[in-house]
Amino acid sequence: MQEKFYLTTAIDYVNGAPHIGHAYEKILADVISRHKRQIVDNVYFLTGTDEHGIKIQKTAAAKHISPKEFCDENFSKFEQAWKELEIEYNQIIRTTDEQHKKIVKQIFKKLLENGDIYKHKYTGLYCSGCESFLNPKDLTQDGLCPDHLKKPDEITEENYFFRLSKYKYKLIDYIKTHPNFIVPAFRANEIIKQLEDIEDISVSRTKSSVQWAIDVPDDDEQTIYVWIDALSNYITAIGYDINEPSEKFKKLWPANVQIIGKDIIKFHSIYWTTILMSLGLPLPETIFSHGWITIDESKMSKSIGNVIAPKDVIDNFNLEHPDAFRYYMASAATLGKDGNYSDNEFKEKVNADLANNIGNLLNRTLNMLVKYFEGEIKSEFISDKNSSIAILAEDTKKQIIEKFNKYEIAEAANSIVDFADRVNKYVTENAPWQLAKEEKYTQCGQVIYNTLESMRYIALFIYPYCPNIAKDILKQLNQEEDFKYSKLQWGAIKEGKITEKEKIKPVFLRLDSEFALDKKRYIN
Numbered sequence: 001m002q003e004k005f006y007l008t009t010a011i012d013y014v015n016g017a018p019h020i021g022h023a024y025e026k027i028l029a030d031v032i033s034r035h036k037r038q039i040v041d042n043v044y045f046l047t048g049t050d051e052h053g054i055k056i057q058k059t060a061a062a063k064h065i066s067p068k069e070f071c072d073e074n075f076s077k078f079e080q081a082w083k084e085l086e087i088e089y090n091q092i093i094r095t096t097d098e099q100h101k102k103i104v105k106q107i108f109k110k111l112l113e114n115g116d117i118y119k120h121k122y123t124g125l126y127c128s129g130c131e132s133f134l135n136p137k138d139l140t141q142d143g144l145c146p147d148h149l150k151k152p153d154e155i156t157e158e159n160y161f162f163r164l165s166k167y168k169y170k171l172i173d174y175i176k177t178h179p180n181f182i183v184p185a186f187r188a189n190e191i192i193k194q195l196e197d198i199e200d201i202s203v204s205r206t207k208s209s210v211q212w213a214i215d216v217p218d219d220d221e222q223t224i225y226v227w228i229d230a231l232s233n234y235i236t237a238i239g240y241d242i243n244e245p246s247e248k249f250k251k252l253w254p255a256n257v258q259i260i261g262k263d264i265i266k267f268h269s270i271y272w273t274t275i276l277m278s279l280g281l282p283l284p285e286t287i288f289s290h291g292w293i294t295i296d297e298s299k300m301s302k303s304i305g306n307v308i309a310p311k312d313v314i315d316n317f318n319l320e321h322p323d324a325f326r327y328y329m330a331s332a333a334t335l336g337k338d339g340n341y342s343d344n345e346f347k348e349k350v351n352a353d354l355a356n357n358i359g360n361l362l363n364r365t366l367n368m369l370v371k372y373f374e375g376e377i378k379s380e381f382i383s384d385k386n387s388s389i390a391i392l393a394e395d396t397k398k399q400i401i402e403k404f405n406k407y408e409i410a411e412a413a414n415s416i417v418d419f420a421d422r423v424n425k426y427v428t429e430n431a432p433w434q435l436a437k438e439e440k441y442t443q444c445g446q447v448i449y450n451t452l453e454s455m456r457y458i459a460l461f462i463y464p465y466c467p468n469i470a471k472d473i474l475k476q477l478n479q480e481e482d483f484k485y486s487k488l489q490w491g492a493i494k495e496g497k498i499t500e501k502e503k504i505k506p507v508f509l510r511l512d513s514e515f516a517l518d519k520k521r522y523i524n
């Protein structure tokens with residue numbers, strides 16, 4: 001068994017409240033982490049917030065509060081949002097944490113001492129939106145920043161520079177020889193292309209331009225560039241220290257996967273990895289970049305006014321728990337591609353998969369068990385692991401593990417739905433109601449047993465996406481709440497009474513059903 005699994009997400013800027021784009025990434029990470037916990041003992045999931053930089057400094061000033069007060073306010077919104085989505089991280093780091101700041105200074109100093117950071121006077125085109133100098137050949141035809149559509153300012157500054165160019169060929173070679181390093185693979189070529197003409201990068205700002213940042217050690221004039229500060233979180237959080245790294249660090253680093261959006265892949269696969277090389281640390285096993293989430297096919301933006309918070313969806317649909325939203329988001333895009341959120345698609349997808357396909361299957365089958373056998377499994381119903389449906393369940397398990405290993409999270413969800421489809425078909429084809437009519441009770445009980453055992457597999461498969469629904473399925477099957485894959489052996493449901501009429505309830509109500517719209521009525 002694999003000993004540990006360390007996964008990280010990007011750390012979010014706290015200059016606004018969390019929206020469903022931020023949520024998408026945290027849900028993907030949580031789904032991966034919960035899946036890994038089903039298999040690996042020591043899973044460590046780190047997330048956090050990125051709290052320095054000019055934007056935060058300016059927004060706080062406009063609100064007449066200190067940057068730290070502003071960060072505190074927004075940090076709690078992120079914390080709250082992740083709680084509502086049941087994101088089970090082990091740690092949430094803030095870049096304003098004292099320990100983080102101390103180690104970032106150490107890192108900077110070490111790179112100065114080993115000669116990879118040097119001071120250099122430079123004239124360049126600075127975009128305040130990007131908080132960085134731009135390469136003239138990356139500008140639009142009109143000489144504007146491609147992301148902010150603003151003319152960059154020509155600035156002359158003396159800054160510290162990181163000798164990134166020194167590592168360029170080593171990194172190109174590393175990417176070429178490690179096919180799992182950049183996921184999805186189609187991004188690797190983009191990175192190699194960018195690396196071919198990459199130059200050293202400036203890693204400090206003058207205090208007159210950015211004050212809300214970590215100070216460069218032993219220099220009163222300069223602050224550390226926000227990306228150097230931010231990227232280091234992945235190691236400072238777990239106890240990295242130049243002199244004596246903690247046991248925790250030694251156990252966890254290198255990360256198994258670092259999950260980020262496609263917009264920041266360059267910072268991670270080029271800047272971060274070369275800093276690690278300079279520190280003499282191993283590189284993460286995988287940098288997984290996901291696509292972006294649009295709303296009704298448009299980019300989410302404050303100016304369009306279409307920014308949605310995860311809580312909006314949960315409240316609008318009167319959801320009891322975040323499962324449906326988690327499931328939808330985690331299925332929204334195939335590996336590395338963009339996805340879309342729309343209320344209609346959301347409703348249709350979760351009604352089809354969670355209510356109709358999975359929920360109804362459980363409901364119908366438990367009701368048949370009550371109707372024909374008073375809720376009791378008899379020993380002659382129990383099939384062994386060579387039955388065709390058991391083989392299918394095991395095969396689905398293998399597929400899901402393989403897909404997760406490739407970070408194909410939406411694709412793994414499809415395997416669950418396909419399996420549930422096949423089991424639904426199996427029930428239709430074998431028509432247990434007909435078998436009961438013909439008094440073929442043993443055969444009827446066998447079909448019911450196979451279906452319920454399949455539902456137990458489905459509970460474990462769907463747990464990372466829908467932990468509440470998964471718990472409910474196991475409860476209704478009268479099985480202990482344990483989601484470890486070691487429990488996935490065919491035949492765990494034993495003979496005996498497992499349910500009665502009053503205990504059977506839909507695990508997920510269709511979003512347009514009168515019950516879902518008026519929960520109170522359902523409960524009464």
Ligand code: MSP
Nearest residue numbers: 010011012013021022050230231260261291292293
């Ligand atoms: N602070 C930096 C990351 C530093 S990591 C050392 C940052 N912050 S962010 O708040 O702008 O974005 C945080 C993460 O959310 C990024 O991975 C980004 O790609 C992701 N997303 C932000 N908007 C998104 C969508 N609309 N859709 C999907 N992901 C999005 O970048």
